[in-house]
Amino acid sequence: MAITVVGSVAFDSIETPAGRRERCLGGAATYFSLSASFFTDVRVIAVVGEDFGKRQEAVFQARNIDTRGIEHTAGKSFFWEGSYLENLNEAKTHITDLNVFAAFNPKIPDAYSDSEFLFLANIDPVLQKRVREAMPQARLVAGDTMNYWIKDHRPALLEVLKGLDILLINDTETKMLAGNNNLVQAARAVMSMGPRALVVKHGEYGATLFHGDAQNGGAFRAPALPLEEVVDPTGAGDSFAGGFFGYLASQPEQNPAAFRRAMFYGSVMGSFACERFGTERLQELTRQEIDARFNLFRELTHLA
């Protein structure tokens, strides 16, 4: 089943201990859609400027991603510059130029209107809500957010959470959103705000799925791969989301067993994203490599 994703398509200049890259193709919607495209059809809603040309478009086309919802306007695309020199787990932002993104008003192509799966990447919750309302046929809606929206745009964010089935955020964001430092208690509080499933990402330690009422809150833990070298963690969370939601959308039923496998596929895609700068690794990946790593993750965690 097709997923529609709304979010940023951007250029990133990135510095890590492994080196530096100028103006890589990036943005949450880019990482998400490349990652999800290995599992299902993906349609993107975003806005770009005149610096987004054929070379960038070709990256999406190579993965058969529907870009009719990427609006081209005068000006420059969203630009981010950051580094991970001291801590690979947390980016230090040097520059955020919203550019054409500042006036982003998502337009949904008619051709997208039968998408049963909707992913609201990390953007202004006002826009997330608008897209969700414009796509009432979406029967499974997942989303992301960040500390900025949690701290300074809480009322709008709470509105979005009411309409979400699945929220994907990290430890710090979960605790901040709940105002509670215990992860299990915080997870329960966040789920009482709307989402019936919560994926908490722990960076190099993997991720935990909280999904309901089973013993211990129905938790499920997916590992992260212990990586010999993290070249660039940019987009790892969005790639996780793409693998997770892409796999779910590809399944006939979104039952608990499918959620578990989706957690593994999320973690698999996050691990690939870190192996090269920007989207380089996702661009040349194969489904065979993905499934081999899925099996490695099973080996990494299963008793026998």
Add this chain to the structure above:
Amino acid sequence: MAITVVGSVAFDSIETPAGRRERCLGGAATYFSLSASFFTDVRVIAVVGEDFGKRQEAVFQARNIDTRGIEHTAGKSFFWEGSYLENLNEAKTHITDLNVFAAFNPKIPDAYSDSEFLFLANIDPVLQKRVREAMPQARLVAGDTMNYWIKDHRPALLEVLKGLDILLINDTETKMLAGNNNLVQAARAVMSMGPRALVVKHGEYGATLFHGDAQNGGAFRAPALPLEEVVDPTGAGDSFAGGFFGYLASQPEQNPAAFRRAMFYGSVMGSFACERFGTERLQELTRQEIDARFNLFRELTHLA
């Protein structure tokens, strides 16, 4: 098979967000032996003062732990006071009174000399080495250490590592010991110092076993239980070690499958230790509860 453990038996005054306890029975060898006693016979080597009386002795007796190697001397037992008010993952030490522990010279009862399993808890590496050399019959030797020995007693510690089969330490200690901030690279460096298996404990995120030459360094990840309430994390690492090594010692073969299950039992015992102050939870635990939680850990991590 019987395990001999050498380490501290102490009194701890502990403050956590859940409350405060004065002079609980504690110490690495105490937590380790209580935890391991659910799996195999345990023999302790330690030193205590006149404040260690029948009440404390009874805690060991209730679990059939051999205490003939606990030397009683004039003076006071090792005393530690600490709190976890800001961060449940890291104790803030207020007082460390070595007392009789300052002159500890481990004496090994003849009755212990057939122990095939030896655990060197976190004490001066000079003493760890002495005990290891005095027990040449031990065919599987595991040990623990801490930042203090890594930083200020490196040559002595390196001598101990040469004689260890398994080292159990945390993330920070692994990276500090290796002088490398990448966990996989650091693990490999530490294993080149002696231990053929390394267990890296990640606190609330579980633990990773590195054991050799398989793909990705033969890593295996055990989860930690997402806990609704952490009452007191003191001794969680030693309880992990007790469950891990106790289970290994109970098995006819210490093969890779046994190591995997041992990681789960370690994590299970660490999770119980946190549920009450000091050794309270370990004292009243049953093997049935342990196996039920083992199954819960499987449920928490396995795809189907």
